[in-house]
Amino acid sequence: MSKPTVVVLGAGGAQASGLIRGLGRSATELRLICCDRRFRNDTVIEAGNQEVQQVEFDLLADPGKLHEILSGADLVVNCTGPYYTLGPVILDAAIAAGTDYVDICDDADATELLLQRNEAAKAAGVTALIGMGSAPGTTNVLVRLALDALPPGDASASITWCVDAKDMVGAVVPHFAHSFSTAIPEAGGTPTWEELEPQRVKFPEPVGEQLVVTLSHPEVLTLPRFTRITEASNKGGLIPEDFTHLGWAISRLPEGQDRTAAMHTIFEAARTQHADREPVGSGLIVDVRVGSEGISFLSGGKMSQEDATGTPAAAGALVALQGRVPGPGVVSPEVLNPADFFTSLREVSAGGGGMTAYRTRDGEIVEHVRIRDLLAATVAG
Known part of the structure; x- marks a missing residue:
């Protein structure tokens, strides 16, 4: 039996490196075609014992090569960015080629455009799993896991996160500004600081208390579409919080190459000023409630964002290769069977991404619950 062929677009980037390392830990033998416009001379693709081929080409300038x-592939994993410009282009190419698709899209407006390809994907027999990173991605699966364990009825989901500014590189930088610009669509641009409802939230150690604000994120759009969530919110921020203020200020400039260049320059200068700072890591809180009953997931640790995003993407890719993503069509991670996802996640993970879960009542913790027990109850049900 031949090895499944997986194309990784944007393979020279940070998140893609985490994805490829994850696939390298898998026992599933794969042929990886790693593509980017250019690879640095010192690029080393860490893919374990997987078969790897590097291909340099500009996918926008050479659509024929992309097709x-x-x-010739079983799956394409799109790690290019920003998604609000490149996501629809590449999904259209995958649909035209008849190739299943996974991405880590974290732009809400791009997610809307990708979901509009649903009927075209169905007609082509293509299954596209979008937003399969950390947040969105793991967050969506956790909401689904909580919903499977909570009573029937309308539900709400609150997603709160923070990441270390040292991970703000590449396409993540313009994405952050874009998340402010589209945080409140009816505002018609970047909202005022007060409209973003800044809040201080205590994450598990070593992250601790951090500043978060309202930002646009796909979960707010997809959870009500694919689950019984009727109210969803997303807040996020950077560590140190100066970077959150910088992102907001820069997002008030007109969009375009000048803003992107300015943001890269300012962020790099700020990172240099904080060069001697010990990175704190990232934090995540996912709180799901049905009436007074709820389940909350909390995590805090020093895993880099390239692994925090790339590892779930690798798990999603394995689930897709196994034919366990409901399709054809364009779907988001909350449609996955949580047991399928976490089984694959264990296969591709290096460990270290600890998360705790609690049952809550009226927002107050009642008892600790193990994720494995929630998964077992889901399988049994």
Whole structure:
């Protein structure tokens, strides 16, 4: 039996490196075609014992080459960015080639455009799993896991996160500004600081208390579409909080190459000023409630964002290769069976991403619950 062929677009980037390392830990033998516009001379693709081929080409300048590569693949994982410009282009190419698709799209407006390809994907027999990173991605699966364990009825979901500014590189930088610009669509641009409802939230150690604000994120759009969530919110921020203020201020400039260049320059200068600072890591809180009953997931640790995002993407890719993503069509991670996802996540993870879960009543913790027990109850049900 031949090895499944997986094309990784944007393979020279940070998140893609985490994805590829994850796939390298898998016992599933794969052929990885790693593509980017250019690879640095010192690029080393860490893919364990997987078969790897590197291909340099500009997917926008050479759509014929993109079609050729995708047509010979079982799956394409799109790690290019920003998604609000490149996401629809690449999904359209995957649909035209008849190739299943996974991405880590974290732009809400791009997610809307990708979901509009649902009927075209169905007609082509293509299954596209979008937003399969950390947040969105793991967050969506956790909401689904909580919903499966909570009573029937309308539900709410609150997602709160923070990441270390040292991970703000590449396409993540313009994405952050874009998240402010689209945080409140009816505002018609970047909201005022007060409209973003800044809040201080205590994450598990070593992250501790951090500043978060309202930002646009796909979960707010997809959870009500694919689950019984009727109210969803997302807040996030950077550590140190100066970077959150910088992102907001820069997002008030007109969009375009000048703003992107300015943001890269300012963020790099700020990172240099904080060069001697010990990175704190990232934090995540996912709180799901049905009436007074709820389940909350909390995590805090020093895992880099390239692994925090790339590892769930690798798990999603394995689930897709196993034919366990409901389709064809364009779907988000909350449609996955949580047991399928976490089984694959264990296969591709290096460990260290600890998370705790609690049952709550009226927002107050009642008891600790193990994620494995929630998964077992879901399987049994």
